[in-house]
Amino acid sequence: MTAMTEDHLNGHPRRWAALGVLSLTLVAVTLDNSVLNTALPSLARDLHATTSDLQWITDAYTLIFASALILAGAFGTRLGMRRALIGGLVVFGGGSVAAALSDTPTQLIAWRAVMGLGAAFVMPATLAIVTRMFPPHERAKAFGAWSAAAGVGVLVGPVTGGALLLHFSWSSTFWINLPIVALALAGILAVIPRIPAQPSGRLDLLGALLSTLAIAALVDAIIEAPQRGWTDATTLGETGTAVLLAAVFVWWELRVTNPLVRLDLFTNRRFELASLALAVTFFALFGTLFELSQYLQLVHGYSPLLAGLGAVPFAIAMSVASATSSLTTARLGTARALTLGLLLVAAGLGALATATTDTTFPVIAGFTAIVGLGMGMLMAPASLEINGSVPATYASMASSLQSVIRELGGVLGIAVVGAIVSTHYRATMADAPSVAGHDLPSAHAVAAATPAPGAGELLATADHAFTVAMGRGLLVAAGVALVAAIGVGVGLRRRPTPGSVPTGVAEPEAVLAG
Secondary structure, eight states: OOBOOGGGTTOOTTHHHHHHHHHHHHHHHHHHHHHHHTTHHHHHHHSOOOHHHHHHHHHHHHHHHHHHHHHHHHHHHHHOHHHHHHHHHHHHHHHHHHHHTOOSHHHHHHHHHHHHHHHHHHHHHHHHHHHHHSOGGGHHHHHHHHHHHHHHHHHHHHHHHHHHHHHSOTTHHHHTHHHHHHHHHHHHHHHOOBOOOOOOSOOOHHHHHHHHHHHHHHHHHHHHHHHHOTTOHHHHHHHHHHHHHHHHHHHHHTTSSSOSSOGGGGGSHHHHHHHHHHHHHHHHHHHHHHHHHHIIIIISOOOHHHHHHTTHHHHHHHHHHHHTHHHHHHHHOHHHHHHHHHHHHHHHHHHHTTOOTTOOHHHHHHHHHHHHHHHHHHHHHHHHHHHHTSOGGGHHHHHHHHHHHHHHHHHHHHHHHHHHHHHHHHHHTTTOSTTTTTOHHHHHHHHHTSOTTHHHHHHHHHHHHHHHHHHHHHHHHHHHHHHHHHHHHHHHHSOOOTTOSOTTOOOOOOOOOO
């Protein structure tokens, strides 16, 4: 395979085949989160996992993914993005095998973290290669297809997980990664060109350590707060530690010669508001899917397959809107497309928050489709806005940052929405017998060992408490999306302020270097 050269600045001849391979690679890493949602009740039962364990099983992957993305992007620039992509997939596949063989929540959490580390090398590499291989006038379509691939991952994940769980154990949701990884690796070797490495000074390892520890402390504080108490000394201590580490990180990044993050990128209003739109979107997505899976399987008693099918309308709407987002954005403009997308997300979440224990499956599916439509409408224009609002010198960093923003939004979505649901459920079920008041899976386990009619009464109380708690969490997510829509709509219509682009570089947009 020949290396990419300047002869391909107007578009690599194999760019569309490469886009297909890169989309498959993206499906592999996005599939892992969505496929696992259908397995949460099975994990709770087979591994005796608590709600906190389930949140960490889900968040360990996303947390390490988000924390390591910028550092992985920097390594990828030095190694060459093709090498980073291959190495990340190998680590991801190996972590999947170990996760499938886990027999305790702690082991599964640890191997999920390893998978997240591998995925951290994959995501920025796919985006950087797409940007490198496509000329500027084709990037809107390419980014739309790239964003649609995330929708395909969401679509395939729950349905695949549900189908697997009808015949196999939860470990099958990890084994399924191996054939996808193998196909992706074969495609990369066949059609992705070698991209030269770009040495660019010393790596900011201290910045990476500070940012990772700050995020980990904050997420642990939020996840464990419902059990410990929001005013518990450990919760307050971790929150304070996160704030302190974040402050030190900012101080360090403003002084180091080769910072992990150019913080002055966030003085660019276009970059800042497009980043906000992405973060809020994934906050809503991950927080919603985590709770919705338990609602469909436990409250409604649906099979894992039927619960997985509940995500199909969402994913179809998201994929269609993503694939056509270049046309939508051309007609509406970026500001209106982002604002309308966020408003649709808020409307869908608000509607979903009205669900009761008797709400029918088609109604739930319709509400989630509204959320998917909004997400698909804004993902590609937000990505283009982020990449197009910075000088070419910082394009690689911008690509990594938008991946960080998406995944960090997802981490906080699971943690915050999950904490709201858990806090309200525990308060409502404070007088419940045994561990039934801890979480909904525990309540169903206790009910299974309780004679009638006590079992029926316990289930009815627990299901109602969880559904109301889920509604409160979704209302918070809807409120966040609504506020973001207002901020983005107003902010992007204002004229840019002087100096909103980092100084010291005055380059026209160029194809991203790998």
